[in-house]
Amino acid sequence: EVQLVQSGAEVKKPGESLKISCKGSGYSFTNYWIGWVRQMPGKGLEWMGIIYPGDSDTRYSPAFHSPSFRGQVTISADKSITTAYLQWSNLKDSDTAMYYCATPSLVGGRIIRIDHWGQGTLVTVSS
Amino acid sequence: QSALTQPPSASGSPGQSVTISCTGTSSDVGGYNSVSWYQQHPGKAPKVVIYEVSERPSGVPDRFSGSKSGNTASLTVSGLQAEDEADYYCSSYADSNNLGVFGGGTKLTVL
Numbered sequence: 464e465v466q467l468v469q470s471g472a473e474v475k476k477p478g479e480s481l482k483i484s485c486k487g488s489g490y491s492f493t494n495y496w497i498g499w500v501r502q503m504p505g506k507g508l509e510w511m512g513i514i515y516p517g518d519s520d521t522r523y524s525p526a527f528h529s530p531s532f533r534g535q536v537t538i539s540a541d542k543s544i545t546t547a548y549l550q551w552s553n554l555k556d557s558d559t560a561m562y563y564c565a566t567p568s569l570v571g572g573r574i575i576r577i578d579h580w581g582q583g584t585l586v587t588v589s590s
Numbered sequence: 591q592s593a594l595t596q597p598p599s600a601s602g603s604p605g606q607s608v609t610i611s612c613t614g615t616s617s618d619v620g621g622y623n624s625v626s627w628y629q630q631h632p633g634k635a636p637k638v639v640i641y642e643v644s645e646r647p648s649g650v651p652d653r654f655s656g657s658k659s660g661n662t663a664s665l666t667v668s669g670l671q672a673e674d675e676a677d678y679y680c681s682s683y684a685d686s687n688n689l690g691v692f693g694g695g696t697k698l699t700v701l
Binding site: 506508526583 | 624642683687688689691692
């Protein structure tokens with residue numbers, strides 16, 4: 464059974480850094496894309512980025528990796544412990560959201576569906 | 591503002607059918623067959639119910655069906671049941687974002 468288990472809820476202050484995790488099990492972690500989806504309070508879903516742990520190929524949604532985006536996010540993975548990460552260097556109030564890790568299926572380079580989801584990590588940023 | 595437009599709410603009585611629309615452009619929904627739909631119950635992670643416009647993952651009841659016409663995709667839930675009450679999100683590959691874009695979500699209420 465595929466499982467994605469995320470780290471617990473976090474409460475941080477603006478300007479702080481943070482790294483949350485997602486441990487995959489029950490499948491070949493190295494050979495499948497894994498990524499992060501943001502859901503702001505009462506809002507819809509947004510892809511942030513995905514990574515292929517086998518070769519660390521990483522793709523970001525334009526909204527989360529533009530040169531002007533302060534508090535830039537970084538997606539990484541450690542295949543030795545089958546864990547993916549999402550980190551911030553400079554949190555903002557607007558980063559308050561639920562963050563889901565998820566495994567998308569790609570065909571021809573396009574995501575056709577999201578097969579598995581973690582339970583979500585709630586990040587609250589407040590002074 | 592979401593890239594894809596969904597009605598904020600939809601409703602139907604048990605046993606009835608309801609259709610939720612998802613409108614985009616020729617650069618996303620209309621240009622590709624990579625449209626998927628997700629069901630999200632309160633406090634839970636989403637779950638895929640339709641992918642590639644009309645394909646149903648194993649385990650999803652055949653009461654769920656999908657279609658597309660031009661720049662608009664649709665999700666139909668037939669024989670509504672109480673457990674179908676949830677938020678539904680569409681998603682599509684897009685020229686503007688190679689990871690895909692989502693709709694704003696539709697809250698389906700079973701009356």
